[in-house]
Amino acid sequence: MAFSEFRPLHDNSLIDYIKSVPALSSKIANDFDNLFVKEVGDGNLNFVFIVLNSAGSFVIKQALPYVRSIGESWAMTKERSYFEWLALKEKGRLCPEHVPEVYHFDRTMSLIGMRYLEPPHIILRKGLVAGIEYPLLAEHMADFMAKTLFFTSLLFRTTSEHKRDVAEYCGNVEMCRLTEQVVFSDPYKVSEYNRWTSPYLDHDAEALREDNLLKLEVAELKSKFCERAQALIHGDLHTSSMMVTHESTQVIDPEFAFYGPMGYDIGAFLGNLILAYCSQDGHADQANDRKAYKEWILKTIEDTWNLFQHKFTALWDEHRNGAGEAYLPAIYNNPEVQLLVQKKYMTDLFHDSLGFGAAKMIRRIVGVAHVEDFESIADAAKRATCEKRALDLAKTILKERRKFEGIAEIVSAIRKYES
Amino acid sequence: MAFSEFRPLHDNSLIDYIKSVPALSSKIANDFDNLFVKEVGDGNLNFVFIVLNSAGSFVIKQALPYVRSIGESWAMTKERSYFEWLALKEKGRLCPEHVPEVYHFDRTMSLIGMRYLEPPHIILRKGLVAGIEYPLLAEHMADFMAKTLFFTSLLFRTTSEHKRDVAEYCGNVEMCRLTEQVVFSDPYKVSEYNRWTSPYLDHDAEALREDNLLKLEVAELKSKFCERAQALIHGDLHTSSMMVTHESTQVIDPEFAFYGPMGYDIGAFLGNLILAYCSQDGHADQANDRKAYKEWILKTIEDTWNLFQHKFTALWDEHRNGAGEAYLPAIYNNPEVQLLVQKKYMTDLFHDSLGFGAAKMIRRIVGVAHVEDFESIADAAKRATCEKRALDLAKTILKERRKFEGIAEIVSAIRKYES
Numbered sequence: 043m044a045f046s047e048f049r050p051l052h053d054n055s056l057i058d059y060i061k062s063v064p065a066l067s068s069k070i071a072n073d074f075d076n077l078f079v080k081e082v083g084d085g086n087l088n089f090v091f092i093v094l095n096s097a098g099s100f101v102i103k104q105a106l107p108y109v110r111s112i113g114e115s116w117a118m119t120k121e122r123s124y125f126e127w128l129a130l131k132e133k134g135r136l137c138p139e140h141v142p143e144v145y146h147f148d149r150t151m152s153l154i155g156m157r158y159l160e161p162p163h164i165i166l167r168k169g170l171v172a173g174i175e176y177p178l179l180a181e182h183m184a185d186f187m188a189k190t191l192f193f194t195s196l197l198f199r200t201t202s203e204h205k206r207d208v209a210e211y212c213g214n215v216e217m218c219r220l221t222e223q224v225v226f227s228d229p230y231k232v233s234e235y236n237r238w239t240s241p242y243l244d245h246d247a248e249a250l251r252e253d254n255l256l257k258l259e260v261a262e263l264k265s266k267f268c269e270r271a272q273a274l275i276h277g278d279l280h281t282s283s284m285m286v287t288h289e290s291t292q293v294i295d296p297e298f299a300f301y302g303p304m305g306y307d308i309g310a311f312l313g314n315l316i317l318a319y320c321s322q323d324g325h326a327d328q329a330n331d332r333k334a335y336k337e338w339i340l341k342t343i344e345d346t347w348n349l350f351q352h353k354f355t356a357l358w359d360e361h362r363n364g365a366g367e368a369y370l371p372a373i374y375n376n377p378e379v380q381l382l383v384q385k386k387y388m389t390d391l392f393h394d395s396l397g398f399g400a401a402k403m404i405r406r407i408v409g410v411a412h413v414e415d416f417e418s419i420a421d422a423a424k425r426a427t428c429e430k431r432a433l434d435l436a437k438t439i440l441k442e443r444r445k446f447e448g449i450a451e452i453v454s455a456i457r458k459y460e461s
Numbered sequence: 462m463a464f465s466e467f468r469p470l471h472d473n474s475l476i477d478y479i480k481s482v483p484a485l486s487s488k489i490a491n492d493f494d495n496l497f498v499k500e501v502g503d504g505n506l507n508f509v510f511i512v513l514n515s516a517g518s519f520v521i522k523q524a525l526p527y528v529r530s531i532g533e534s535w536a537m538t539k540e541r542s543y544f545e546w547l548a549l550k551e552k553g554r555l556c557p558e559h560v561p562e563v564y565h566f567d568r569t570m571s572l573i574g575m576r577y578l579e580p581p582h583i584i585l586r587k588g589l590v591a592g593i594e595y596p597l598l599a600e601h602m603a604d605f606m607a608k609t610l611f612f613t614s615l616l617f618r619t620t621s622e623h624k625r626d627v628a629e630y631c632g633n634v635e636m637c638r639l640t641e642q643v644v645f646s647d648p649y650k651v652s653e654y655n656r657w658t659s660p661y662l663d664h665d666a667e668a669l670r671e672d673n674l675l676k677l678e679v680a681e682l683k684s685k686f687c688e689r690a691q692a693l694i695h696g697d698l699h700t701s702s703m704m705v706t707h708e709s710t711q712v713i714d715p716e717f718a719f720y721g722p723m724g725y726d727i728g729a730f731l732g733n734l735i736l737a738y739c740s741q742d743g744h745a746d747q748a749n750d751r752k753a754y755k756e757w758i759l760k761t762i763e764d765t766w767n768l769f770q771h772k773f774t775a776l777w778d779e780h781r782n783g784a785g786e787a788y789l790p791a792i793y794n795n796p797e798v799q800l801l802v803q804k805k806y807m808t809d810l811f812h813d814s815l816g817f818g819a820a821k822m823i824r825r826i827v828g829v830a831h832v833e834d835f836e837s838i839a840d841a842a843k844r845a846t847c848e849k850r851a852l853d854l855a856k857t858i859l860k861e862r863r864k865f866e867g868i869a870e871i872v873s874a875i876r877k878y879e880s
Contacts, residue, residue, distance in 0.1 A: 196684070196687055196688070201634060201637060201638050201641060201687060202634050202638065204687070205631040205632075205634040205637065206631070206634070208627070208628075208631055209627075209628040209629075209631035209632070210628075212624040212625070212627055212628035212631075213624075213628070215620060215621050215624040215625075218620060218624065219620050219621065222620060222786065227789055227791075227792060230792045231789065231791040231792045232791070251792075254795075254797055254798040254801055255801075257792055257793065257798055257802075258798070258801050258802055258805060261787065261788060261793070261802055262805070264787070265615070265787060268615055268620060268623070268786070268787070269615070269689050269690050269691050270688050270689050270690075271688050271689075271690065272688050367641065367687070368680065368683070368684060368687070369680060370646055370650065372646075372650040372651070373646060373649045373650045373670075373676055374676065374680070376673075378673055379673040379676055379677065382673055382674075382677050383676075383677055383680055386677060386681070
């Protein structure tokens with residue numbers, strides 16, 4: 043049975059659909075008698091079904107033509123599913139260890155069939171709220187970011203490959219527009235979608251709208267986001283876009299993918315780790331003061347950047363005589379200039395990452411979409427104290443980002459906002 | 462008669478072609494008896510025919526699948542003709558005063574039919590070599606650049622319009638690759654295409670290849686050229702890309718057009734004016750010491766930037782409540798922040814323009830394509846003295862560009878390299 047036009051799948055139509063797709067039905071040995079099906083989409087945008095039996099399993103992710111968490115009033119193209127699939131394939135090719143395998147894509151149905159990330163995989167953010175340490179997280183995320191960003195940049199690609207792919211992902215414009223609105227615009231103006239822990243943060247939200255220097259810096263970041271096609275970025279790399287166990291880190295949900303500034307991905311991850319850090323005091327209790335856990339988060343922040351920097355420059359060194367057109371070997375082939383250009387590149391990328399990371403922190407406190415790290419702190423006064431620290435820290439990082447020379451200085455700055 | 466596949470037109474086939482295209486034949490009242498036809502393409506890339514009789518006139522420009530000045534060994538897509546036509550139409554719509562009207566386009570034949578810029582129009586560079594003053598040049602070029610750059614940027618356009626057009630012009634990748642090679646790469650490495658006034662500049666050419674700080678800065682400019690889709694730029698806006706009279710300035714040849722950094726256009730024009738300035742001592746003789754003319758060039762450089770800045774910010778002020786997505790009125794609507802963002806935007810653009818302008822100067826002295834300003838100085842020693850001044854000046858501007866606060870400081874720097 044073919045589905046010739048888009049329709050949202052429910053349990054029964056879902057089974058009919060799976061029966062019609064061998065790439066999916068074969069995963070469960072064509073056995074529909076003892077099938078477990080559950081809708082688990084807790085994100086903002088899509089329906090997600092787990093499908094499994096004793097023979098195997100997979101996940102179905104279907105995009106709806108509106109923002110699920112807001113309702114049908116906020117329309118959004120389901121074509122995002124196509125770009126999510128494209129990006130999953132490309133990132134999976136570049137870093138198969140940290141991207142779930144895709145089994146099937148149906149553009150008409152805006153539907154992706156992919157690996158079910160079985161328990162004990164959970165969304166990283168939930169692990170961070172629960173106070174669980176992931177010893178390999180920094181290593182894995184550094185690996186994912188280094189590979190997916192390096193190999194899609196002009197450090198590795200030719201101009202022809204680059205422009206071809208930039209053009210393709212220009213089609214994901216609706217998702218870029220959404221980011222522009224909720225990250226770079228709404229938090230700095232009066233918007234019906236904004237919310238914050240009121241009345242505690244009323245003044246802080248207002249102060250953002252009147253902070254001219256901050257708005258000047260946000261404009262620069264927005265311009266980079268809109269204009270700079272540096273690499274194929276995930277576009278939404280916060281701590282709910284990865285599922286983890288102690289041994290595994292799997293990056294999901296690249297539906298915002300496009301050619302943009304690398305720092306937007308790195309910043310999203312680091313910024314959300316800082317949010318997790320700032321929320322810990324709200325989760326501390328007599329059984330667990332979270333002090334050791336906070337240290338682990340700081341170490342993860344520091345390790346992530348340092349490992350990323352190491353892996354990224356190692357890839358650069360390894361491929362510096364390759365086809366990448368940014369730094370031709372005939373020009374940049376002496377060790378002194380190689381060192382100079384890498385240092386400048388990584389410093390600029392670090393400052394970009396800090397700026398974008400801080401912007402992502404701010405929008406999670408005063409914008410439309412909040413994070414469970416704070417939302418799960420029931421006591422509003424306590425929550426507001428955590429959020430205000432994060433907000434002040436983010437404003438400082440955003441405005442002063444060019445003064446930070448390394449990630450250790452960021453960790454020091456985070457500690458300072460403790461007291 | 463239709464031409465179903467590409468073939469280079471010669472005089473006879475040209476007439477047959479014109480007869481088959483009413484948009485062209487009507488311009489000459491369908492009278493082929495007393496037709497004047499002349500091939501005048503003196504550029505690097507194309508054939509250009511003037512066609513006229515007593516009833517009217519037009520120009521036919523046909524792209525060939527290789528670089529005309531190098532030969533068939535240097536292949537180049539004739540699809541550039543399509544992008545030239547697209548850009549002529551768009552820039553003509555935005556600034557009809559300074560872009561010749563297009564009558565006809567044939568993608569199969571890579572052929573554009575357009576207004577014949579009648580005498581006394583000449584290529585600006587030839588006028589600069591001859592020592593002719595153009596009192597309206599700064600005003601006209603400032604107008605052209607302000608309008609074509611502002612109206613195709615996110616200061617005026619929506620993200621959707623922007624990404625749609627960015628994607629389209631990604632197709633002009635072959636021309637971008639050519640620029641990358643001849644402007645940002647070849648001058649800084651050993652290349653069979655490079656040439657310079659030897660032996661006088663042998664050491665200078667070698668010094669470029671060993672100047673690590675210069676190469677670091679060139680890499681940053683190249684990255685902006687490849688990655689930053691700021692506006693629809695002409696892409697080759699030197700002084701041979703415009704035809705002028707005392708009253709008229711017409712910008713032609715946008716076959717390198719794509720979405721790139723605005724500073725690349727502004728820099729191309731300013732850098733080529735500086736080259737013209739530096740060449741004047743080579744053209745001085747007893748009848749004309751060129752002193753007054755050099756002052757006029759300096760004034761034109763200064764006026765061009767100042768008028769551009771004025772016109773560009775005036776357009777911004779005029780349209781700041783429009784659909785442009787870079788600075789939403791709800792965020793940037795107070796005079797203080799408006800001043801801040803405009804000052805930062807124009808300062809960044811100024812520094813970009815200086816960097817690109819300097820890079821364009823360098824490549825004209827040690828790269829494949831030289832300029833008539835210097836080439837027409839027969840005495841090699843004298844020519845080399847002019848070129849060396851220009852080269853040293855360009856290196857200083859490129860490396861120190863962020864220290865210049867206004868165009869008057871550039872004019873001072875130019876004067877300093879006099880002695």
